[in-house]
Every structure is written in C-alpha cells, then in structure tokens.
Amino acid sequence: MGNPLEITDLVYKKNQKKIITNLDLTLKPGKIVALLGENGAGKTTLMRIISGVAKNYRGTVKVAGFTKEADRKGHLSFTDGLTGFANSTKISDIIKFYQILYQDFNLKQFEQLREFMNLKPDLRLSELSKGMKEKLVVALTFSRRVDLYLLDEPFSGIDAMARKKIIKSIILWKQEKSTILVSDHFVNEIAAVLDEVVIIKNKTVCMQKSTEAIRADNQSVEEFYESFYQREEDE
C-alpha cells in the first residue's frame, strides 16, 4: 500500500474558471491533517476530486496507491451531506444503506459512535438539527474501515458542545494507520489534535507544515495560520 494520499500536478477548471492549479500534496499514514483556506479556496472541490465525484480534472490522484476512481472510493470515507436521502428517511434506513453499499462499514463501531453522539436510530433526517446531522455524518464516516477519511467542514454552523463531541470522536475512533484530512477555516477548534497543516491559497497548496515545527517556532497553529495571511497581506 502506498501513501494514503498522493496528488501530483492537479488542475481543475469549471465554468471557465480555474479552481485548482498545479496542486501537489502527499499525506503520510496515521496523520491528522488540517486543510485550511478561506471560503472558496477550493477545499471542498479538492475533496470531491479525491473522492471521484468531481470530474474533468488533469493530474494524478492516488488513494492508498490506487488511481482508478472506483478503487479510490473504496479506500476513503467522505463526509457526505446525505442529500441523496429524502427528509423522511430514518437513521436506521441510512445505516442499512451504508451496510449494503460499503462492505467495510462496521455496525458495532457505528452503534458506539451513535450512542456517544446521543443519536436515536428511529429519528428521521427532518427531525435532526444541523448539529445532530453533522454528528450523524461524522459517525457514518468513521464507521468505515478505510485508509483515508475526508472531513469537509464538520464543524460548520454547529454549537460548541457538538464540536467538542466531534473532535472527541476523531481522537477516540481514529485507527492507527489511517489518515484524516479535515477541512475548515477556523483552526482553533481542531488545533490540539493536528499533526500537520496544509494551507490552500491562490488555487494551490502553498504551505504544508507539521504542527510540531509550528510549535517549535513558539507559535500556535492559529497564530501561524493568521500570521500566514497577515504576511501575504503585508506583501
């Protein structure tokens, strides 16, 4: 098995607008990596390309050494917004869907996560608040046994308690060799659990640094991220 993620020379254009240009990114096994950048920087698009649902890109994307989209999808778990389900769908039906579609879905682990997140299986999607839905999405994502987890802004629009629960679940349920790429524009929420920081700016990865190195410079991850933007503005 290769690295959980290897991207070389990625270019993606949509509606005559370049969204990603010449992007290279390699993630090592067992890391928790933050994908940081402003709104519209291309974080979600990058995750959609990695998971094979965004098309018409150039470059190479390898997940666990696999380049074919079907193989890539089999080796990663992406926080999907569950928009493919009707609002009347029960959590129990979504579990069934995951069990059938993903052979690596671990029901026992999901049940533990569901209890940890206080989610009742008989609830319908329409009955879930934004925070509860986000918790469900994270629980479903982590219930699969894969090499790469892609968490796309799992903390957007949810309260502090739910955020804490999700971060706790990341720490508790992360497998030793799997890698987590979590995108956000607020760093302070996840700073404590991070191993690496990747910053997307000007349509490409402009910085990849370990949190160890950042802290060695007597900076917190948040300060580093803010100073990075400050430096750019000053220039």
Added chain:
Amino acid sequence: MAEFSRLFNRFFKIKTRKLHIILFFQLIAALACAFFTYYEVTNWHIRKNPQNNVGLIPEWTLYFVILAFLVILFVFILTPLQSEKFNHSQTWRLAGISDSQFYLDNVLSTFVSFIYMLALEVVATVMLGFLSFLVDKDFQRGLHDFLMDLHPNFDYNVFWTVIGTIVLAILSCFFLYFVISFFNFASQSIIDFVPANVNGALVKILHLFIIFVLIWFFFKIQHIFVYKILLSVFNPANYGLAYSSDLPFAILSTTICNLILLGSNVFLFNHFYEASERK
C-alpha cells in the same frame, strides 16, 4: 460483481417502494369509479343504476384495466426521471463502484422495476378477474363464450411477430432511458463550460435552450443515421431477401442506436457529469 448486485438491489428496492402505493391507489380509484357506475346517488339516496347491467366486481376489474394503461405510462416516464436523480446524487455516486457500472446498475434497475410494475398489474388483474369469475354469473358465462369462440391457430409468422414486437418494446424502453440520460448529461456537461460570471437565471434559460437544441440535433442525426446510412447498408433487398417486414430492421436500428447512446452516456458520465451535493 458483488458491489454491482448490492447497488442494484438497493436501487430496485427504492424504485419499487412507491410502486406498491401507486398500485394501491389504482385499486381504490378503480373501485370508486366502479361504485359510482354501479350505483347512482339521487337526493342523498343510493340505489343501483338501472342503466348499468354489469356487476360491481367485473366493473371494478374493467376500470382497473383502463387505469392500468395510464398508470403504466406514468411509471414508464417517472422511473427514468427518478434514476437521473441518483445519477446526480453525491451520496449515491460515492459508492465504491466504477461510474460505468453505476450507470448500468441504475438503468437496469429502472427497467426491472418497470417490468415488476407490469407484473404487479397483471397479477392484480388476474386476481380481480378470478374474483369476478367467482361472484358474477354473467362474467362466468361471458368468459365461457369467449373461450369457446377462441380457436387457437398456431402460426409461426404470428409467433415471430409477437416475439419481435416484445424485443422491440424492450429496446424502445432502453432507448427512452438512454435518450433522457443523454440529454441530461450532455446539457449539464455543456453548462459546466459556461463562464462562471453569467447570471444564474440566464444559465437556467441557456440550459433549457441547450436541451432543445440537443433534442433537435439528436433526432436530425438519428433520422439521417437510420434512414440514409443503416437502411442503405441493411436493406433486405440488397441481400436478395424477399420479406417486406420492417420489424427486423426496426430491431436492428434501435439496437445500434441504443449501443451508440449507451457508449456516449458512459463516456459523458465517466468524464464530465459530476455528482452534486445538492438535492
């Protein structure tokens, strides 16, 4: 292959879930129609309609069969549109299967769910017919007379025509699915090349315009392809064949059109048609 059959089963279950409800409403609607034909309501009194000489249950069967044509047409159009939603859904497209297999799964499950609906209609009609036979003497006599008048005369030509017609109906079914997908994939792929600064409302109008242009262009090309190219190559007269039936040619041309459309759809689906996060 295991992923293919698992996804197929999931698609089939979801696509057939509403069919049972549709069948139930069809039964109720047919019963209501039969009731108001068999009885008449005057001054809040219900009495048997003197002008009606058919029993309530055979009437129910008759209305059920009439409604079946409308329901089958409705399902025939509804199911491919529903399958396009799955093609566009990120939740579904994340399944660990290649895009080509996903598309085939979706199309095949749509077809099988349509056949399932036809089977349900046949079973329900037979059951209602059997019920009419049990309770209605006139229906028994009518059926008996009908069967007595029937003189089955096995004719190979008729047999092959029936088989050919069934094959053509199946191919036409797939043709509809492929054409709907083609217009959807092609128009959306073209829209993805429209500059981002164009107004959203204008993009929607443009999308509709592209679909109309594609429809016009598609049928123009298909006409030329079928009547100018295929007919000149596969004309039975060219090969000294005497039969004048259009059925084999129709089957052949629909098969070729389907294969071309399937190839185009798989290509567009693999390389251009993105899944959306939105519903």
